[in-house]
Amino acid sequence: xxxxxxxxxxxxxxxxxxxxxxxxxxxxxxxxxxxxxxxxxxxxxxxxxxxxxxxxxxxxxxxxxxxxxxxxxxxxxxxxxxxxxxxxxxxxxxxxxxxxxxxxxxxxxxxxxxxxxxxxxxxxxxxxxxxxxxxxxxxxxxxxxxxxxxxxxx
Numbered sequence: 001x002x003x004x005x006x007x008x009x010x011x012x013x014x015x016x017x018x019x020x021x022x023x024x025x026x027x028x029x030x031x032x033x034x035x036x037x038x039x040x041x042x043x044x045x046x047x048x049x050x051x052x053x054x055x056x057x058x059x060x061x062x063x064x065x066x067x068x069x070x071x072x073x074x075x076x077x078x079x080x081x082x083x084x085x086x087x088x089x090x091x092x093x094x095x096x097x098x099x100x101x102x103x104x105x106x107x108x109x110x111x112x113x114x115x116x117x118x119x120x121x122x123x124x125x126x127x128x129x130x131x132x133x134x135x136x137x138x139x140x141x142x143x144x145x146x147x148x149x150x151x152x153x154x
Contacts, residue, residue, distance in 0.1 A: 004141050006152055011134035016042060019137070019152075020049035026148045027054065027106045029077030032120045034112035037128030042135040046128065047081050047108045054079060054106070069096055071105075083110040090116030124149075 010016045027033070027050075035043040048061040051072055059072065065083045072079040080101045087093065093115055101107050102120050112119060125140040141149050 004146065006137075006139040006141060006149065008137045008139075008152075009134060010042070010137065013045060016046055016135060017049035017053075020046050021053035022152060023149075024050050024053035026152075029105055030103050031145075032102055032107040032109060032123040034119070034123045034125045035108060035110045035128065036112060036125065038130075041128035041130050042137075043110050043128050044083075046126075046137070047110065050108065051079055051081060069098075078105040080105045080107045081110075082107065084114035085111040087111075087114040090114065090118055093118050 008019055010019060035047060037043055044063050051061050052059050055072060055074060061070070061072075061081070063083060065085060068083060068086065070081045072081070078101075080098070082096070082098065084093070093099075098107065098115075098118070109115065109123075112123070112125075122142050122144050124142065124145050127138045127140075129136045129138075139149070139152075
């Protein structure tokens with residue numbers, strides 16, 4: 001059940017990084033963030049900024065398009081950045097070890113439709129879109145995230 005929705009217009013990459021930095025400290029191990037939207041919508045840029053903000057340093061954050069998963073160690077909980085675009089069957093998710101990561105790490109999942117029935121019910125869903133003037137994000141906020149994300153409203 002959704003508690004609310006949050007919509008953001010992010011005209012620049014700096015705005016995207018600032019929004020990602022605002023979300024980063026609110027995440028905890030066991031959280032899954034689904035990053036939806038077409039190629040070029042800003043999913044990877046957002047994930048990169050969030051990972052850097054969470055780690056507190058300028059980290060090399062390559063797109064996991066070909067590796068499928070990039071992991072980042074952090075004392076408060078590891079971060080898994082996954083790009084599932086190349087998966088052809090939801091059963092392939094099991095081979096990546098995501099089942100365990102969903103409960104022990106912060107998971108950022110691009111192309112989450114590839115998860116099929118393995119999509120965590122409590123995941124935060126973020127839908128990205130590119131416009132002529134910038135990017136937009138629509139967040140569907142599950143009830144269990146509501147109090148952590150209340151201050152992110154416009």
